Amino acid sequence: xxxxxxxxxxxxxxxxxPNADSAGDRVLHLTNEVCPYTFVKSKLALEEAAPGSIxxxxxxxxxxxxxxxxxxxxxxxxxxxxxxxxxxxxxxTVKRA
Amino acid sequence: MIIAAALAxxxxxxxxxxxGGFCMNTAFRSFVxxxxxxxxxxxxxxxxxxxxxxxxxxxxxxxxxxxxxxxWPAIILGGFVFGVGMVLAGGCASGTYYRCGRGMxxxxxxxxxxxxxxxxxxxxxxxGLQRVxxxxxxxxxxxxxxxxxLLGIESLGARWALLGALAAVAVFWLARAPKQRxxxxxxxxxxxxxxxxxxxxxxLVSALAGREFGLSFTQPTVAITRFLVAxxxxxxxxxxxxxxxxxxxxxxAAKAAGEAILRLPEPRTLLRQFGGGVTMGGGASIAxxxxxxHSITGVSTLGIGAIVATVFIMIGSWAMTWAVLRSERGRA
Numbered sequence: 001x002x003x004x005x006x007x008x009x010x011x012x013x014x015x016x017x018p019n020a021d022s023a024g025d026r027v028l029h030l031t032n033e034v035c036p037y038t039f040v041k042s043k044l045a046l047e048e049a050a051p052g053s054i055x056x057x058x059x060x061x062x063x064x065x066x067x068x069x070x071x072x073x074x075x076x077x078x079x080x081x082x083x084x085x086x087x088x089x090x091x092x093t094v095k096r097a
Numbered sequence: 098m099i100i101a102a103a104l105a106x107x108x109x110x111x112x113x114x115x116x117g118g119f120c121m122n123t124a125f126r127s128f129v130x131x132x133x134x135x136x137x138x139x140x141x142x143x144x145x146x147x148x149x150x151x152x153x154x155x156x157x158x159x160x161x162x163x164x165x166x167x168x169w170p171a172i173i174l175g176g177f178v179f180g181v182g183m184v185l186a187g188g189c190a191s192g193t194y195y196r197c198g199r200g201m202x203x204x205x206x207x208x209x210x211x212x213x214x215x216x217x218x219x220x221x222x223x224x225g226l227q228r229v230x231x232x233x234x235x236x237x238x239x240x241x242x243x244x245x246x247l248l249g250i251e252s253l254g255a256r257w258a259l260l261g262a263l264a265a266v267a268v269f270w271l272a273r274a275p276k277q278r279x280x281x282x283x284x285x286x287x288x289x290x291x292x293x294x295x296x297x298x299x300x301l302v303s304a305l306a307g308r309e310f311g312l313s314f315t316q317p318t319v320a321i322t323r324f325l326v327a328x329x330x331x332x333x334x335x336x337x338x339x340x341x342x343x344x345x346x347x348x349x350a351a352k353a354a355g356e357a358i359l360r361l362p363e364p365r366t367l368l369r370q371f372g373g374g375v376t377m378g379g380g381a382s383i384a385x386x387x388x389x390x391h392s393i394t395g396v397s398t399l400g401i402g403a404i405v406a407t408v409f410i411m412i413g414s415w416a417m418t419w420a421v422l423r424s425e426r427g428r429a
Contacts, residue, residue, distance in 0.1 A: 032203075032360060032362045032363060032366065033362070034187030034196070034201070034204070034362075034370075035120060035123050035188065036122065036126055036184055036421065037187070037421070037425075039123075039126075039131070040422055044422075061196075061356070062118055062282060062354070063118035063120055063123070065281055066118060066282075067118070067120075067133065067135075067136070069278070069279045070133045070135065070277070070278050071127075071131045071132065073279075074131070074132035074133050079279070087356065088355065
């Protein structure tokens with residue numbers, strides 16, 4: 001992960017790659033990834049996560065920010081929100097089913 | 098005048114692709130791996146508009162579409178290789194062009210790879226491979242391999258009964274679509290309608306210049322590459338101006354939405370996308386088309402070759418997505 005991505009994130013678990021914070025929740029940095037890796041990595045991270053835990057997925061292109069939550073929701077997970085902290089940067093917050 | 102029309106059409110297409118996030122890599126992958134069908138719906142809508150439009154304009158004597166020969170070994174192998182390549186490149190041929198326009202440098206790498214791959218196979222070092230794989234062709238009793246000829250459908254009534262039935266099934270399925278969630282830019286319906294109408298318009302603009310084919314990306318890419326590298330302008334056609342317009346249109350759309358940002362992937366990803374582009378270009382030049390030339394334009398001529406190529410592009414993308422999932426799972 002580039003420093004640029006880490007600097008953008010103000011979450012305590014932002015030290016690059018999927019990291020666990022104290023609550024067991026995770027942050028996934030995929031701002032420089034494209035389809036299909038955004039989908040594949042989100043899917044795998046959710047598979048590994050504990051039921052009920054929260055995953056924060058950072059995405060860097062509009063296609064992924066629209067397709068990834070739609071796909072995740074149809075898998076039965078709950079999309080808690082999609083924020084756009086700045087242009088070209090979307091944060092999808094998901095609760096694992 | 099026609100050149101200006103072709104550039105404008107490419108510009109509008111790039112705009113629509115970016116606004117709609119039209120990605121056939123995602124559409125094809127979702128058949129097997131995802132439950133969301135939004136991009137499949139956009140593609141099916143493009144096909145309905147183009148199959149009906151091209152067939153109608155042909156009946157009216159406006160178009161005389163060229164049906165690509167069914168050189169089956171090249172279609173099957175090239176289609177599969179293209180499908181594998183587009184997963185690694187992070188986008189299909191059209192997807193790579195428009196993402197490159199909005200500043201994704203990984204897609205610029207993929208586009209350079211795509212141009213190299215097409216030129217190596219088409220007239221380059223691997224020309225022999227293309228010739229060997231394209232030698233065996235299948236036809237229907239000496240006539241073009243099209244759906245109508247294969248089914249022995251001759252009369253006007255029977256042709257339109259089949260087209261009407263196909264369109265009815267597609268429209269019925271599209272009409273039952275659930276409301277699309279999390280839309281950024283355009284939803285599937287507006288995207289499919291815009292790309293579909295522009296693809297149909299590409300047939301008409303091409304016909305004005307005496308080119309009897311619709312939208313394509315592979316041949317124009319080879320032509321531009323040869324012109325830039327060797328000064329050979331023999332392959333440059335209206336279609337070349339259309340593809341030049343695509344990244345510019347995408348840049349304008351992305352600028353308006355604040356998404357025109359230079360973005361550099363990790364070195365490994367950049368290399369993967371470049372390699373994917375080379376693979377995609379090689380496959381497309383063997384198969385004689387990409388996700389646009391075969392899976393939209395070719396299918397709208399109802400050519401068997403284009404339909405089989407589309408199936409193998411899908412199979413290639415499913416196989417490669419499976420491999421990516423497996424390797425990422427192993428790494429986790």
